[in-house]
Amino acid sequence: MPTESHERHSRALAWSWGLVLLLSALATTWLLRDGLPTDTRLTAMLPEDRQAPLIERADARLSTSFENRFVVLLTAPDLRGATRALAERLSSAGGASPLLSRLIWRDVDLAEADPREALGAYRYRLLTPALQQTIDAYGGASLVAPALRSLFSPAGQPQLVADPFGLLGRWLAARDASPVEAHDGLLTVTDDGQRYALLIGELADGPYSLPAQQALTTAIEDFQQAHPDAGLLRSGLIFHAAAGAEQAKREISTIGLGALIGLVIILLVVFRSPRVLAQMLLPLGCGLLLALPLTLALFGQLHVLTLAFGASLIGIAIDYALHLQCERAVAGSRFRLRPLLPGLALALVSSLLAYLAQALTPLPGLRQMATFAALGLLGAWLTVVLWLPRLVAPAHPATARIAERLWRISMPRRRLSPSVALLGAGLLAALAAWQLTANDSLRLLNPSSPAMLAEERQVQRLMGSDTGSRYLLVSAADEPALLSRLAEIGDTLDRWIAEGVELRYTNLADSVPPPAVQQANLARVERLYSEPLSELVARAGLPDSVIERARSRIEDVPILDVATWLGSAIGEADRRLWLGKIDAAQADMPGNMAAVMPLSGVESAALERRLTAFAERHANVVYVNRVERLSSLLGELREHIALWLGMALAGMAIVLAWRYRGLAWRVLVPPTGAVLIVLAIFGVIGVPLNVFSQLGMLLVLGIGLDAGIFSVEHARRPSTWLAISLSTLTSLLAFGLLAFSATPALHHLGLTCLLGLAAVWLLVPWVRPTHVGS
Template sequence: MTGRGDSHDTGLDRAAWRWLWAGVLLLCAVLLAGKLAPQSPWRGAIDTRITAMLPAQERSPLAARAESLEDTANRLVMLVGARDASATSLKQRDAAAQALRQALTPLATLDDGKSLASLRLPAEVQPALIAPRLAELSDEQWQARALRQLFQPGGQRDLIHDPFGLAGAWQDWLTPANLSLSGGQLLLRAPTSSGEQPGNGYRLISATLTGSAYAMGDQQALEQAVDGVKADYPDVRLLRSGLVFHASAGAQQARQEMSTIGLGSLIGVLLLLWAVFRTPRRLPLLLVPVATGVLFALPLTWWAFGSLHVLTLAFGASLIGISIDYVLHLECMRRLATTDGRGGLAALWPGLTLGLCSSLAAYLAITLTPMPGLRQMGMFAALGLLGAWLSVRLWLPRLSLPADATREDSPAARAAGWLARVLPGRRSWQALSLLLVAALASLYGLRSDDRLTQLNPSPASLIDEQREVQRLLAEPDGLRYLIVQAEDDAALLSRLQALEGTFQQLNAQQQLGHWASLAQQLPTLEQQQANLGAIRERTRTLLPQVLSTAGLPAALVKRAEQAIESAHPLRPADWVTLPAGEMGQRLWLDSRTAAIGIVRFGDVTAEGSAALARLAAGDDRLEYVDQVARLSTTLGSIRSEMAWLVSAAVVVISLLLALRYRRSTWRALLPPLGGLVLTLAALTLAGVGLNLFHLLGLLLVLGIGLDAGIFCAEHPARSAEKDRIGDTASRASQASLLAISLSCASSLLAFGLLSFSQTPALAALGLACLLGLTATWCLVPFARS
């Protein structure tokens, strides 16, 4: 790269490359329009699922089928409660529940109204199912019950198929004790231990969205409906449960952070550039790399993955502080190291190209992880930086306004001169050596943290609401379950019934909250056969006396005996196909070779989970699945892979830099490697466990720190007698130092602001970058000296 100024960009070949790049950006704009246009057949979706960040899980075929039964993304449950038990508050509660039902009608299918009425069973299976509370009744009590069915208002009067009112008792047994029908709506009474006032309760609203829980339009419509009811009835208490609410909260949070973090970064960078360059006409040109980088990355990433995750957009907002680095080096070189505002840039491009390659290596390394969300974020960032670099390389020297050489008293020259004088002495080197040794020694106490909370962007209030709803309804969360296999239906129900004792023991020890099993819905087949025999006997011996007392003809006994002869036990496969067995569909796996049931658990302590795992380990027909532990293990495995990836990247890059800089390689490696070590030491001393997203931040620190280190090696500090503004090499060194400082500052504004994110993953990434980039910046003077 020789010759005057930018002559290598003035030929026809360079002009062709500039026009080709413009054509590529025009095509990207067309692709982006196709994704955003409402009526476009290629319209894309913004993905709000946190599970989209995760890789495909390794699981057994039975576990995969069991988890497919939990695909209830569009299901939602809301509880509307009163502030107290006064008549006014209860009236407000009922009115709010009715208003919420009306608001949900265009958006969802309300299905809680069928919850009680659908529990009645066909006549041919009802005699086999006797509620436990009827099992101990005497013959006189059975007769009295039959008479009450005849004469009590609203009682059961089917003397042929159900003379003893088994259907009503069975319905009452299946219905939770705290759930009742009041005023045409379901009323859920809270346990007295929860602090609710006597007589108070919640109106239960259960529905299924007609749209998609992941579609932003449907999320916004649902939120508007709920917020409208809240505004009209501010004194009621509303509890929500459902994936759609968490997805909506995550999307809203990502949009908010995109605007606040992205806008904050942009404003900070503009103020920084204004303070140094004091040229408002040039500020719009400095944003050209930002705009072209986003325009290049956004549609290509969107088309490559089919959908765009909201975390990718939030992460992409931080590109403002990175993509502007290249134009900072260009502008500082033009201001401080040239004489005509355009020439003398040939010495800039080798370092700028190496900086791009190091950053691309860091970002592209992210695409090697098995997490789809991270691959998308890495691709977005890599394409954005490449687009920004191409704009700087091809356009900026032409688009830049002519300028005279910067005066020695200008803010940029004063800043460069002040920074150039900040060179460490011998004591500073001694202190740095001790600090690095202490930091390396502290890494012995480094620990990991692979908890799933780092992937949950939902606010704590919404999580508490969901837990309260699950507690009141005694609903398992579906994250932990036990797969039970048996030879046939009879053996399965017997095994499930035998396991109830173990679960009750864990519950008594407060290691298991609640659980759901077919054993809670169906007696064993042996018990059902015994029930049939008992009901046949009572029909033959007790029904004639009931009819005689009621003054009804004895001929009805014969018809009742004929009806009960066709009755038969109810098997699990038939139970789950009935409307009353809908709740059992997620507890049964259809199989031709075996009978398979699923026991789903709610709150489980670590001791309870270990006990369930030991139970399954001792029986090859049992399989215990803890999705929380499995996902944590997956995150830990990916974290280990990332750690090796960072280590391998350090080794490879060190070898490549050694080929160019030889004995000066340490200058390029000190800022990034020192930044990594000091960041890990700070996290260790603060007691923060290292997670996957900390390592992702360290990869970014490595890329950005290498950019700074490369320019330290390209333009080291000059000796005192040569360090004057008139010396060309000294000008280039000072221009490089000023650009490095501005780059670190803008990167801190971009990634450091992520540490204030409410999304735990982004906050962890931002914290690592905040610590790492600060350390990198402080090490730059040592690398130059």
């Protein structure tokens, strides 16, 4: 019996814990007054590339321009009618809060702002390469005939004084490399004789808005029902986001609900009391309540992945409640908390150590997740120790019966000897080391189906657009120098292309020629305006005054700069290419100005190497492959987790050796054995390792350690074995079922847990000590 002072002491502790939780609740409400500040960007989870903040900026610049748009390509027997019908559905989608801020689908939609107005003054400094060559070689005499034709064609729009040779029209036509053409009042692209109508939507609310996804999906489904013979090709983040959300919703209602129902049934069958069930969940709630405000206060905002994985990791805390409850149910009135405390404390310390090790890594996402999970685990543990013993819980006799029966049927008569265990571990490790591969491909994070990705690629190909996933980052001292540098690189790439290299690039210097080139172009136009202009005017039968008036226009021509170009309607699309001023102090490249040059069509490894080598030869050029880069960051994340996990395990081994001496290996076998078994199985069946399977290992290790500790602490107790079995079974339900998820990340986490937890449960009986126990 506890003494009275002891009782007073523990009551005071329980009250203070209540006070802490109350403060947490208040802090949470205050912090969440404007909603939960969550971060959904995937890259926010990855380490900030401190060596390359400029690359981060370039990445962000290139990706945001894609996020709020989507493209639909349509084929139909009655293309015009079908396109109009789809456009009407899309425009009216969303009802009172429209889905789209703009829909482009008619040929006139693209001609709304006339670029001639904004760029008219600069036209004499802007010449296409073809025009430059024509004037350099022949003085431009061959340009007279087309100019005459435009004067007399009924479809011509001649500007005799401002631009008799139509220089601006040619230059703008050359700027517009897009394969989109006007046809029958529509915007179309053609592929292999097949004509597609083009619709470009600009989203009012961004791709992650659920109502927007809903409205878009409905509009397109309705359209497809009304036009079964129409074919659709979709591209845009919102389609992938919608499919992902749809898949998550489906899985929550199947996998998630299934796991929850299974969990409740098992706990009810064993404990036969809804009140016990509530007591099991109370620590989890309290843990979350402690973790949420503290993590928010530490990090400012929560990443969605932290919330998802962190909350799952806190789920391990159900172990503590299970052990307490199993013991209480079997021991009945003889139940005391004190004998359980060392095991519970060690279980907590082992998990905290594993998580806090992650919190020391340089990866912001991992740090946040580990902090969140460690705090939650601590909160749950305190609730179990301080509150649960004080709460009345009915102990049903069935619990003890179940524990006895489980003990009888599942305990093997033989045990594993240390040498066999060591041999087994060595074999498994060798198998894993020999066969196991790793795959850090970014595709793991992409829940889109292969069909959707193929559709996306087809649209990108038809539209001739780049995804911004490969680019050259170029810097220089000032704007003219940067433009010259870009132009030189463009010339180099042109030479490669002339050699037969498959490559396309988008160069800002093609749109805004370096000042020196603009100067040379003006000199060419002066040459064109001498003989050829006189000839044109004479052959058209116009008065000579036209010549003087046209020539007066080229006397004081401003130089086109980047800001003017990007501010014009036609140059708007190039804003993603311009990084502008860079902070020289923190920049990873020399210079004060930077721009990007997106590349597409880079298919071969040889070209990849050539680009890398090219960039390495120049101090102010960097070649970036975003997919590769993000993949390598993911790989780094995976290696960090493995390293810190190994170190945590080594630390744990020391602590365990100090408490359990010769029995320490029995504690370590379930967690490490399970991890080795999973690694070996992955190696044999050819599943590559990735960051998500490793997060699963973290769970397996935590639960395995708890199982090992309790099994050694209370070796011969059926109640402990029941608690261990329930703990692995509930975790199997919660995480193992994710193996059936179609989302690659969740699938890998789930598969690891499924195999690992099963291995933990199978290993524990084989290594339980023969005697000892409190």
